Every structure is written in structure tokens, then in C-alpha cells.
Amino acid sequence: MKVTRMLSILFLGAGLLHGSAQAFELSFPSPLRNNSHTYYAHLPGMLPGGHSFFEGFIRSLAVWMDASGNIRLSAIDEEREACSDNSIGSTQNGVNTATFSDSFCGDDSYFAGPTVADAVTQTSWNPFAILESDIIFNEGRKPLFETVEHYFHHVAVHEIGHTLGFGHSAVRSAIMVSRLSHGRRDPVLSIDDRCALAMRYGNPADCPILLGEGLATNGRDTNARFVGGATTDRGWSFHQQFEPSDRITIYGTVVKDRSHARRPGNLHVVASTEDGVLFARHADGNFHPLADVESIPSAGELKIDLYAQDLVIIGTRHFGREPSVGPLIGTVYQLVGQTVYFYLAYSLDEEPGVYYYGSEPIRVSWSDD
Ligand SMILES: [Zn+2]
Missing domain, CATH: 3.40.390.10 (Collagenase (Catalytic Domain))
Incomplete structure (x- = not known):
């Protein structure tokens, strides 16, 4: 063995x-x-x-x-x-x-x-x-x-x-x-x-930042799980409501379907505004408008030797990982009064166009008072 x-x-x-x-x-x-x-x-x-x-x-x-x-x-x-x-x-x-x-x-x-x-x-x-x-x-x-x-x-x-x-x-x-x-x-x-x-x-439901059920865009059952949240205190606490000037870091983890061990693929993040305007996170760390939901750009490579893999979706520079794009600040990006929904997903090279994703997004809202 x-x-x-x-x-x-x-x-x-x-x-x-x-x-x-x-x-x-x-x-x-x-x-x-x-x-x-x-x-x-x-x-x-x-x-x-x-x-x-x-x-x-x-x-x-x-x-x-x-x-x-x-x-x-x-x-x-x-x-x-x-x-x-x-x-x-x-x-x-x-x-x-x-x-x-x-x-x-x-x-x-x-x-x-x-x-x-x-x-x-x-x-x-x-x-x-x-x-x-x-x-x-x-x-x-x-x-x-x-x-x-x-x-x-x-x-x-x-x-x-x-x-x-x-x-x-x-x-x-x-x-x-x-x-x-x-x-x-x-x-x-x-x-x-x-x-x-x-x-x-334990039970995935014991994770307070579990992003709903794992789903596949081809309708197949999957035991993939998605975890993530937005924080202003290095991950000691996660929230949905923020002040306009908060410096927000968003973390996510993809826990692959157990049958996907050692299969190459990509991580994906899609952000949606309340009006349904879509953006995808690219491998350079930045978000760009998403033209085609059937073909989502890679936010990073799925590492074959990891069963669960994390990603700093948005955040300040950290050590030896993805490119730094700085924190998400409502006033800087003119998002005050808005809610943005971040969906975390992965795909396998062998199944182009099929995405495994968490049913619930990471929600980030900025109050406007
Ligand atoms: Zn160590």
C-alpha cells in the first residue's frame, strides 16, 4: 500500500x-x-x-x-x-x-x-x-x-x-x-x-462559517464543502455587517469532494452585487467583470496534494501566498449601503464547465448611516 x-x-x-x-x-x-x-x-x-x-x-x-x-x-x-x-x-x-x-x-x-x-x-x-x-x-x-x-x-x-x-x-x-x-x-x-x-x-455543520451545502452545476451530488467569511480582526470573529471604513479581509476554504483527491483543477470566486452584476477574482488577486458564467476565470490553482485548500479572497498582504490586493473598504470601492455576495467554487480540469460551489455566499454589507 x-x-x-x-x-x-x-x-x-x-x-x-x-x-x-x-x-x-x-x-x-x-x-x-x-x-x-x-x-x-x-x-x-x-x-x-x-x-x-x-x-x-x-x-x-x-x-x-x-x-x-x-x-x-x-x-x-x-x-x-x-x-x-x-x-x-x-x-x-x-x-x-x-x-x-x-x-x-x-x-x-x-x-x-x-x-x-x-x-x-x-x-x-x-x-x-x-x-x-x-x-x-x-x-x-x-x-x-x-x-x-x-x-x-x-x-x-x-x-x-x-x-x-x-x-x-x-x-x-x-x-x-x-x-x-x-x-x-x-x-x-x-x-x-x-x-x-x-x-x-466532527460534523461540518459545527463550523460556524460553513457556506451552506456543496452543490455541482451539473446537478450531481457532492460531499464537497465550502467555508469562508469576512473579518476585521484577523479571523478571531467573522461578520456580515461592516462600517464604511472597516478594513475587511475575506478568507475561504474549499474542502474537495472525497472522490476528487489528486485531480488537478482551479479555484474560483464570483462576486455578485445586489443588482446581479458579476465579477470574478483572477489569479492576480483582482476582481474583473465576469462575461460568461459558464467559463469562470481561475482564482488560483487547485493543489492536488491538498484535501482542503484555502484562499485569501480579498485581503492585506500576507506571507508567501497569493498576490496582495489590500483590504476591502466600503468607502474606497463606493460600496456603502450595498451588499456584495462572494461565492466560492472549484472545478476539475477533466470536467470543463462544471463548478462545485457552496450554496451560501459570503455576505458583506456596509451600512450607510
Ligand atoms: Zn507548521
């Missing part, structure tokens, strides 16, 4: 790019086996608050479990080999671990040199289940983990998210954002992280 591996590397606050990162993303269609996972966590040392790293790791597991109710995560305080004997940079030995090390199973490229990662997680899976995950925390960062409050907890919650099958998020409030700003506060899951949990381990 084909087993796939993925590396997720976390750089904190260093301003570095990594991965093919993008609202929430799901790396692969497989969940945890039996929705449960046990780590052998050998994490000697103490956190700033007087608890051990092991206790801290348990607390990090609980952040996800408390938010889901459908997953069971546990850790055993026991030293086990993290690395495979077979090759450098491989953790695939059948044991889930969480450890400190100064190299990633003999590969020194992540924890040394100009790009220093706080942790690297390697996950392997087959089409049915996540088989193994290993989190290796950078031993060289231990002095920071030991002294900076919340730092280790942030990194651990993020890395555990990868072991649940979550990729990176474009939503700045998400714990799964590719560039975490650590410390200062206790990590909490954002709406985006909760939607990732709902899509993978």
Missing part, C-alpha cells in the same frame, strides 16, 4: 517561508486511526511555569481534544527511538514520538544554518488513516522554551495540529498559521482551527 510522508517545519517569528502553506488546509484525506493517537513523549526539563515539558505537552494535546470531543490523544512518558534505521531524515519506525533533538534524524538542515526551525513534524499516512507522526522539537531552542512563557505550548499545539492532518492556514488568528507569533498569551484555537476539526473529525 502506498504510504505518503509529509514534513511540516515550523519557524516561529523568524519571517521565513516554508511549505506550500495557505483559511485552514487539510493535508490529506485520512483521519487518525480510530480518531486516537498515543505519543511516546520523552521531553526532559521544565517550563517557565514550574511544570515539566511532559505536562506541558499533555496540556497541548488537551487544547485539541477539548475543542473536538471526538478525538483521543494521549502521551506516555517513555523514551523511544524517534528515527528510522533505514534512512536519514526518516521517522518511520512504527512509533509515534515527541522528543527534543539537535538534528532531524541525522538531517541537520532544519535546526542549523540561517533558517532555524522550532520543531519539525513528520507524518505518514495511507488513503485510510494517518499511520505515524513524530514531533521533533529543536533542542537548540530549549533555552527559549524554558524561559519564554507560552512559547513551547504554542509550538506544541501547532505541531500536534499537523499530526491530526492539518496543514497551514492563511488566517492570521489560527494556531495553524505558518508563521506563529509565540508567547504573550495562552494559545487558543481560532474559528478556522475549529472548522478544520469539524471537517476532519
Whole structure:
């Protein structure tokens, strides 16, 4: 059986790019086996608050479990080999671990040199289940983990998210954002992280920004789902009503039909005014009038290795993703007193002219008083 591996590397606050990162993303269609996972966590040392790293790791597991109710995560305080004997940079030995090390199973490229990662997680899976995950925390960062409050907890919650099958998020409030700003506060899951949990381990309806039912323009049933919303506070909250001067960012995520894994295609966004005038988002990030609804321009490429893929529909510049088009401001675009409806969709190269889309749009309204 084909087993796939993925590396997720976390750089904190260093301003570095990594991965093919993008609202929430799901790396692969497989969940945890039996929705449960046990780590052998050998994490000697103490956190700033007087608890051990092991206790801290348990607390990090609980952040996800408390938010889901459908997953069971546990850790055993026991030293086990993290690395495979077979090759450098491989953790695939059948044991889930969480450890400190100064190299990633003999590969020194992540924890040394100009790009220093706080942790690297390697996950392997087959089409049915996540088989193994290993989190290796950078031993060289231990002095920071030991002294900076919340730092280790942030990194651990993020890395555990990868072991649940979550990729990176474009939503700045998400714990799964590719560039975490650590410390200062206790990590909490954002709406985006909760939607990732709902899509993978819960009920899609538990995601508060689910865009209705998934539909196909050819009338076929689909289990595709669409998520998205407009925010002025980095995704901590999503709204429909805005003040004319609000700086609005709109995030969306396409969760592909399960039969569409590994099929190439495109993302699409269509905006409609109240009068039914249509615009399509182009790959350059801008919206242009839509002439033909049977042939919608691409807003970006559908990535075959992602099960769920996100898109910043409109928003301020963010890190290494789509082009920046700036926030949507009602006064700037003369939209005060108006409502604009944004529909999120995708298509497959093998089915030209067929669009999979969310039945409900993202609504953005500006009051005129
Ligand atoms: Zn990461």
C-alpha cells in the first residue's frame, strides 16, 4: 500500500517561508486511526511555569481534544527511538514520538544554518488513516522554551495540529498559521482551527462559517464543502455587517469532494452585487467583470496534494501566498449601503464547465448611516 510522508517545519517569528502553506488546509484525506493517537513523549526539563515539558505537552494535546470531543490523544512518558534505521531524515519506525533533538534524524538542515526551525513534524499516512507522526522539537531552542512563557505550548499545539492532518492556514488568528507569533498569551484555537476539526473529525455543520451545502452545476451530488467569511480582526470573529471604513479581509476554504483527491483543477470566486452584476477574482488577486458564467476565470490553482485548500479572497498582504490586493473598504470601492455576495467554487480540469460551489455566499454589507 502506498504510504505518503509529509514534513511540516515550523519557524516561529523568524519571517521565513516554508511549505506550500495557505483559511485552514487539510493535508490529506485520512483521519487518525480510530480518531486516537498515543505519543511516546520523552521531553526532559521544565517550563517557565514550574511544570515539566511532559505536562506541558499533555496540556497541548488537551487544547485539541477539548475543542473536538471526538478525538483521543494521549502521551506516555517513555523514551523511544524517534528515527528510522533505514534512512536519514526518516521517522518511520512504527512509533509515534515527541522528543527534543539537535538534528532531524541525522538531517541537520532544519535546526542549523540561517533558517532555524522550532520543531519539525513528520507524518505518514495511507488513503485510510494517518499511520505515524513524530514531533521533533529543536533542542537548540530549549533555552527559549524554558524561559519564554507560552512559547513551547504554542509550538506544541501547532505541531500536534499537523499530526491530526492539518496543514497551514492563511488566517492570521489560527494556531495553524505558518508563521506563529509565540508567547504573550495562552494559545487558543481560532474559528478556522475549529472548522478544520469539524471537517476532519466532527460534523461540518459545527463550523460556524460553513457556506451552506456543496452543490455541482451539473446537478450531481457532492460531499464537497465550502467555508469562508469576512473579518476585521484577523479571523478571531467573522461578520456580515461592516462600517464604511472597516478594513475587511475575506478568507475561504474549499474542502474537495472525497472522490476528487489528486485531480488537478482551479479555484474560483464570483462576486455578485445586489443588482446581479458579476465579477470574478483572477489569479492576480483582482476582481474583473465576469462575461460568461459558464467559463469562470481561475482564482488560483487547485493543489492536488491538498484535501482542503484555502484562499485569501480579498485581503492585506500576507506571507508567501497569493498576490496582495489590500483590504476591502466600503468607502474606497463606493460600496456603502450595498451588499456584495462572494461565492466560492472549484472545478476539475477533466470536467470543463462544471463548478462545485457552496450554496451560501459570503455576505458583506456596509451600512450607510
Ligand atoms: Zn507548521
